[in-house]
Amino acid sequence: MRGFIFDLDGVIVDTAKYHYLAWKHLADELGITFTEEDNERFKGVSRKRCLEILLEMGGMEVSGEQFNRWLHEKNEDYLSHISKMDASEILPDVPRVLDYLRDRNIPMALGSASKNARPILEKVGLLSYFNTIVDGNEVVKAKPDPQVFLLAAERLGVSPNQCVVFEDALAGIEAANKAGMQSIGIGDPDILTEADAVFRDFTEIDVDYLRGLLAGSQ
Ligand code: G16
Ligand code: MG
Numbered sequence: 001m002r003g004f005i006f007d008l009d010g011v012i013v014d015t016a017k018y019h020y021l022a023w024k025h026l027a028d029e030l031g032i033t034f035t036e037e038d039n040e041r042f043k044g045v046s047r048k049r050c051l052e053i054l055l056e057m058g059g060m061e062v063s064g065e066q067f068n069r070w071l072h073e074k075n076e077d078y079l080s081h082i083s084k085m086d087a088s089e090i091l092p093d094v095p096r097v098l099d100y101l102r103d104r105n106i107p108m109a110l111g112s113a114s115k116n117a118r119p120i121l122e123k124v125g126l127l128s129y130f131n132t133i134v135d136g137n138e139v140v141k142a143k144p145d146p147q148v149f150l151l152a153a154e155r156l157g158v159s160p161n162q163c164v165v166f167e168d169a170l171a172g173i174e175a176a177n178k179a180g181m182q183s184i185g186i187g188d189p190d191i192l193t194e195a196d197a198v199f200r201d202f203t204e205i206d207v208d209y210l211r212g213l214l215a216g217s218q
Contacts, residue, residue, distance in 0.1 A: 001106075001107070001158055001162065002158065002163070002164060002216065003107045003108070003109065003156040003157075003158030003162060003163045003164070004106055004107070004108045004109070004164050004166070005110070005149055005152045005153070005156075005163055005176075006108065006109070006110055006130075006165075006166050007165070007166060007167045007169070007172050007186075008110055008112035008114055008117050008120065008121070008135075009044075009112065009114060009168070010044075010168030010186065010187065011091070011094075011166050011186050012090065012121075012124075013085070013089050013120060013124055014089065015085075015114075015120065016039065016043060018078055018081035019039070020042075021077070021081060022074050022075075022077040022081065023039065023042065023050065023074060025074075025077050026054070026070060026074050027054060030054075030058055030070075031058070032054060032055075032057055033057075034057070038057070040191070041053060043169035043170075043171070043172075044143045044167070044168075044170075044171040044172040045143070045169075045171060046136060047115065048071065049142060051067065051070060051071055051074065075116075079116070082116065082119070082120055085123045086123065086124065087125050089124060090126065091201060091202065092201055092203050093202035094202050096202070097202050100207070101210075102129055104214070106214065107131050107157070108130050108131055108156075109131060109132045109133070109134060109152035109156050110130045110132075110133045110134065110135070111149050111152045112133075112136065113135075113139070113143055115136040115137050117133060117135035117136070118135065121133070131155070131156060132152060134148050134149075134152045134155065139151065142171075143171040143172045143175040144171045144172075144174035144175045145175060145178070146175045146176070146178040147175075148175065149163065149165055149175055149179040149181060150179050153179070160179050160180045161181070162216075163179070164181065164182045164213055165179075165181045165182065165184065166184050166186055167183060167184070167185060167186065167192075167195070168185070170192060170193075170194070173185055173195045174194060182213075183195045183197075184196060184197050184198070185199070186199060186200075186202070188200075
């Protein structure tokens, strides 16, 4: 039996743009230059680690209390963006692929670094597709550590070498590879160089390819 694990941000929904807006807002406030290119480094990375990187970029060192205030501020800003989300923000052809797998009773998990994964899935109406959600509230070791995906496989009752992971971040592809899983990149092939296969988005993944993944021949 094969199991499928989906990352959230950048794979199921494009929340990366909201993370970017919230980090940019904080960076502007702190006088730190933060571009969309810098945001690439934040993909799949925990909130805490992102702030550490941002402060390193600005050459700033702060107390734990101030650090937590900024973490909170960034998240509040991010939540104000995601509170307006609905099903129209699901990335193209994601429901087609989820339906295909659900119709065949394939075990599916969400494996995300985000602490907001569950409310986002609820908002866009996809929560019920997943047999288990493994998110940033449970995982201690962030991607590229394989913990998030290994826990997802364990909960699905599928051995890691039978799992397929869809990921948009380099750190996530590394995590899937370390877990001994098949890694499929969603995004730019020039960035996701370590993935077993890369597609720009799910519109490029046809039924034949899905059939091949299920049969283990892709
Ligand atoms: C996501 C994003 C990251 C974000 C992280 C934590 O991971 O890609 O940019 O920093 O979650 O999110 P939050 O602040 O909501 O806890 P993933 O693994 O879903 O791509
Ligand atoms: Mg992601």
